[in-house]
Amino acid sequence: MSVKLVVIGGGSSYTPEIIEGVIRRFDSLPITEISLVDIEEGKDKLIVIANLAKRMIEKSGKTIQLSWTLDRRQALKNADFVSTQIRVGGLNAREKDERIPLKHGFIGQETNGAGGIMKAFRTIPILLELAEDVHEICPNAWIINFTNPAGIVTEALLKHSAHKKVIGVCNIPFNMIHSTAEILNADPSQVKIEFVGMNHFVFGQRVFVDGINRTDEVLTSLARENLDYSPANIVSLGWSKGFINSMKLLPNPYHQYYYQTTDILSKDKEALKEHGTRAEIVKNLEKSLFTIYSNKDLNVKPKELEERGGAFYSDVACSLIDSIYNNKEDIQTVNTFNDGAIAELPNDSVIEANCLITKNGPKPIAIGSLPAQVKGDILQMKSFEELVILASISGDYNQAYQAFIANPLIKDERKVKSLLDELLCAHKECLPQFNKGGKGNE
Amino acid sequence: MSVKLVVIGGGSSYTPEIIEGVIRRFDSLPITEISLVDIEEGKDKLIVIANLAKRMIEKSGKTIQLSWTLDRRQALKNADFVSTQIRVGGLNAREKDERIPLKHGFIGQETNGAGGIMKAFRTIPILLELAEDVHEICPNAWIINFTNPAGIVTEALLKHSAHKKVIGVCNIPFNMIHSTAEILNADPSQVKIEFVGMNHFVFGQRVFVDGINRTDEVLTSLARENLDYSPANIVSLGWSKGFINSMKLLPNPYHQYYYQTTDILSKDKEALKEHGTRAEIVKNLEKSLFTIYSNKDLNVKPKELEERGGAFYSDVACSLIDSIYNNKEDIQTVNTFNDGAIAELPNDSVIEANCLITKNGPKPIAIGSLPAQVKGDILQMKSFEELVILASISGDYNQAYQAFIANPLIKDERKVKSLLDELLCAHKECLPQFNKGGKGNE
Amino acid sequence: MSVKLVVIGGGSSYTPEIIEGVIRRFDSLPITEISLVDIEEGKDKLIVIANLAKRMIEKSGKTIQLSWTLDRRQALKNADFVSTQIRVGGLNAREKDERIPLKHGFIGQETNGAGGIMKAFRTIPILLELAEDVHEICPNAWIINFTNPAGIVTEALLKHSAHKKVIGVCNIPFNMIHSTAEILNADPSQVKIEFVGMNHFVFGQRVFVDGINRTDEVLTSLARENLDYSPANIVSLGWSKGFINSMKLLPNPYHQYYYQTTDILSKDKEALKEHGTRAEIVKNLEKSLFTIYSNKDLNVKPKELEERGGAFYSDVACSLIDSIYNNKEDIQTVNTFNDGAIAELPNDSVIEANCLITKNGPKPIAIGSLPAQVKGDILQMKSFEELVILASISGDYNQAYQAFIANPLIKDERKVKSLLDELLCAHKECLPQFNKGGKGNE
Amino acid sequence: MSVKLVVIGGGSSYTPEIIEGVIRRFDSLPITEISLVDIEEGKDKLIVIANLAKRMIEKSGKTIQLSWTLDRRQALKNADFVSTQIRVGGLNAREKDERIPLKHGFIGQETNGAGGIMKAFRTIPILLELAEDVHEICPNAWIINFTNPAGIVTEALLKHSAHKKVIGVCNIPFNMIHSTAEILNADPSQVKIEFVGMNHFVFGQRVFVDGINRTDEVLTSLARENLDYSPANIVSLGWSKGFINSMKLLPNPYHQYYYQTTDILSKDKEALKEHGTRAEIVKNLEKSLFTIYSNKDLNVKPKELEERGGAFYSDVACSLIDSIYNNKEDIQTVNTFNDGAIAELPNDSVIEANCLITKNGPKPIAIGSLPAQVKGDILQMKSFEELVILASISGDYNQAYQAFIANPLIKDERKVKSLLDELLCAHKECLPQFNKGGKGNE
């Protein structure tokens, strides 16, 4: 048996993680062919990555054939799995997503608030095209979507492309399990969290270690102010005792944007003054990473990669591919159709849920009713996501406006228009759907 | 035929409106007995009102027997309709509802935000007792609930008391129809608005004049910045063109708290400095009203009453009583069980909806799906309301905390505890359910 | 103002009822133009009807211009209302619908069981074409669908055509109100029944006379065995005391097919032996009706018409048109989108419900949850209806089979195939969608 | 670690299966204490079983302490698992369930139709008492309910007792997997069926062998007329080719009662004439089984037991207990709360579904929408089940009547009363809730 993996956005600095994950799992998951795909603008980085990957494979002694190409359709031939990790407009676009909202008095963030919406607007049309290519060229392949906002993008693909084998992944549930395991002094493999919600808005309802409910211990730990269990890319302010004690749920690091809005906004404004946006930091990180990657003696994933926020991302993806390929029937937390798991959401909403993973993809474990204390917030966010998807596809100015109003970080109708207009203008080149001529933001 | 009306909170300055409404409709709606009920603390005002009411009746020549009492259960005997317009804790409590949140950086308002929550906490247990009395003493009587937050209170009564004949009323839909009629140069009786949502969070979806859809004209008018169609008690900033054009819905005046939060907060802070809270203004208004009322030559509803926010309130209530009594089968906008009218809400959610009014009470006209652009906001508000009701009844500190977090005007977990704690403490005497000893806000 | 009505199936023997209704309401509802449309095969009858209609109009002295045509698209120009009362395949098809099922041991009936399914299969594609014509030629016109199975046909049009102004009507609710009024010795205009369900499967939940609940009296009367309140075309066996007492609902006459299946089947078999199917009786009725219609001295609706089952049908339709045209905002019982009125059904299910009738069409009064005692039966019938619609459009043999299995009068998998195959074969000419070649009932 | 199992109905002829299952799994599932409980009337059989069980344990060499008692509350002390396999009224009651309906022209069956309803009426009150005992005495114990109608009984316990650790089991899914494995020449452990529905009304949607979809092969085999994959207690007529080909679902053996009603009824009537009811056959089977059991040399489960219908029942139960005890996180098909798994059913409906089994019990895998072709039938059966539960608890005659009407095997309102009345009378002693004096079937 042999498996072909195509990496869309292969020139990403994260790719060495995937390569390492593939090598490590080779005996149970025989990925014998990897094709790294990127666009013309990313060619130089793609070649650096491809060369590093080849050195890693050579060192491993595994019989994996690795190639790179700018011809996506060619690469898709015979693919079994297609991972996507693209950034439309690059880090420059991210910088705008972060800077412009701050200027208007809103949190600038790449997956939440106005920045996240713009990223969705830029990304969804591109990935819908990819999904159509996959459906035509390798209809049995699974798309494993890493690209943020991962939940929204996955829902857009599952609802609006013909290709229905799409799974979204994020490292947040994985991180939460690991942090919780640390709190409980347990092995992560023993820890199960009952997740509920959507990507970057997921809560933990209960924590089990070997089937024993130990939620209270975890909550008690979290309520000790400032306990930090966030990934590298999110600086946490910690959760207040009152919040944890009253809500009785494990928040995820992104919840700070929604429940600590004022403080985060202040912090972000200060940080901007001091050292620019996260995009600019990442640009430097990337520069040094690629310098390291270019070293022809390097033949392993360098430790520096872990400082990027996406650590474990590829672990998550490789585990998922492994379970699909081997029909493992284990439980992993991924983004897929709700199919009734959360009673208050439609079947075709995408949720981040504990799923049984089989050769036929993920099926969520039924959750039942949303917890009352966050039911409204979850429904509100899901409704916001739906508006983002509609606007991403239609390019309709009014729908974009509605998505902005529906976002709890924006909502302020007296400031939306200037914010939206500046963002649409700044990202003009990446938003052809909003510039079909004629109508628009008069 | 003869009808008995009991007015709970009969000492309210609004009562002369009801008396006038009853007199005006006497020929079709023979209310021959009115009992004004209040509590010991309100006895003086009650007597002033009762005397004015008697003079008004005398002048009208109608055979209406009016009495006042502090004995609620006695008054309820043989009642057909029971209207409620109480203010637990009086204007002093309202002042706290307005001042304390502002101090913590939140909008202080008596039906929205932290103030509205506290008002619900104080009011719901008292009105649940009333409902049980009604159910025991005059089980066929309809409770017409004016008391704010009217939607939440009505849902609490309908869900948690044995008495199921409860209808909530508000003058906002009535005002919106009148303002819209003015915009369209039409008679209010010709104008129909398709409302969707809940009390103080209701939107107009479409406007019809004699069955002709004239929504666009109304939206165009509203989009002209600063068009004011708010009642006397709400100073409006006007809606931005972009908001109206993109949302394509008629907001109600209370929506400014949710969609213009920052500006309203600034305005309220300034107003506080300049002339105190609205409670304090109302205290003065009330003082002069009662001076006027005490004038023994006054035998009509004085014009000054209209400067209070509740103008038309009694029109709304008397129309409702009229249609019930006469089985009119007309359409009025009231608060009642959803019963499927909004597909996304449970049957036992209370919504503010166009209803067919019969002798058997209101039945909403089916609405179908919530408009996508506000679906999330409406579901979020409803979920918030559910938490308020639960906490109002249980007196559970954590549920109160959850209600605060779920309110879109609060939400900030780093400030909730001090805000909540100060409010619970300030209103201690009106919140026995939160002070059952032992547990609570340690 | 002037209104144009187009009658599709104008050659129907029912048309004189409509003409009479139009004449009677002329002062409030100025239908000044009527176009009777039929197909080539019906031309002779169409001319007879048109001539009678002209004599009726002349006698009335109203300025109504009546014409007939075989050119449907021509007739639709400037139409305001389009009524449909067609019978694809004529009474010969009906005879097959009745005879063939009986031969296989099933009830043969034209709107229920196998016969009703076949009628839907023949009718839906034809009326979908009509709806598309209407949408193109007179997009503001309302289609008033009389054609049976009226509920299923209406749902098919509302779901599957671009034209959304479609209302289905039936005389059953009208009859139930009249029979109930008789039972209660009240005027039908005072009687309101709370209906729940779908066309020909609608129940009455509560009966009000001038707003007073008198359900129990009605149930007591119905429980007196053999009380007959069925229309002329349905011979009733009466309902057992136990059934009425335990179910506490008013059944409609068609319910006998579902709750008295064995006895009705026996009765139908005997009737078949004695005097043939209902189709054959109707053929004779029609023959004599047209003889009467042809009498050039006849200038009124002849009394004999009432012996046909459809009495009051046109009353129902003319009332509906009147309320739409005059934006009456009254309550009528019609078939339209559920839009949440019944909480257990999707918004786009068509139900038969009490609706507010305005210029913008009908909006159901919210019903809430289905009554527990018939919830399952109603959901089962609705699911059956959905299968019929899918098969009507797709012409898929398996879907047709599924519809047969789902029908509670059939269900028997060991007999379905031969029944279905014989019916598909017998109606071959009227079922082009099932004969697209290739696939099908091998 | 040690585990205590209490067997309610320990004198059942099935008990040796459980004993054997416990012995076989002893190494992974250390059930060290078994208490067999029965009632006075079953004492003799209980002693026979207990002695056989002791011999079996002795032979196995496992350290299992086995005892018997008539004192249920005593037995429950320290229980970890409580299995229930009772038959209220014994086989005599079953005989009535089978004979009386046949006399009235209806299928007489112990879990379907009128017989199944009566069994529910007799059983639910008794098991609700048990559940309350468990909740008081051993609140952490899981009730594993074997007792039929297992789905209805489980829903009754989960909805109406305080004890929420209740799981219903049936051998039908297990049998379907085994028969399917045979068809596909695969090992049962490799075969997964996606089940949808309720106990005894469950369908297989898709069949996977090692994750490969092989549904079509299975359907093709089933469509070969008369392929029998029924358990010993159900004589199958086989499914018609047309049914399998069109429905594209795997029926379960009990579906024959619903989709082959006429033929089964004829068969049952004939069988009755020839050799009495199934109850009578089982009486004889039981007699010989107990003779065998009494043989003091017997120390293994005798082969003859497999001729009873419940083969594998204990396999199902022991596997379930094993996975709970060991937190196995495997997938088993059991009866538990829907919790959204089937979008059309409420969270608190009990469904028979593939569940993840953990120490915290079963959680269904999300199913999404019901398959269109059986959606109506499943909803109808579920609604029927709800009526049965309500009547079981209330003892209300009208609700019992409604349950009879709602059952698709009965439904005939002209025969329900005499059928119901005779059954209520025949089972009078086991139905105290229907005989609380006063009201009832006048």
Ligand SMILES: [Mn+2]
């Ligand atoms: Mn992520």
Ligand SMILES: [Mn+2]
């Ligand atoms: Mn109000």
Ligand SMILES: [Mn+2]
């Ligand atoms: Mn009809």
Ligand SMILES: [Mn+2]
């Ligand atoms: Mn079973």
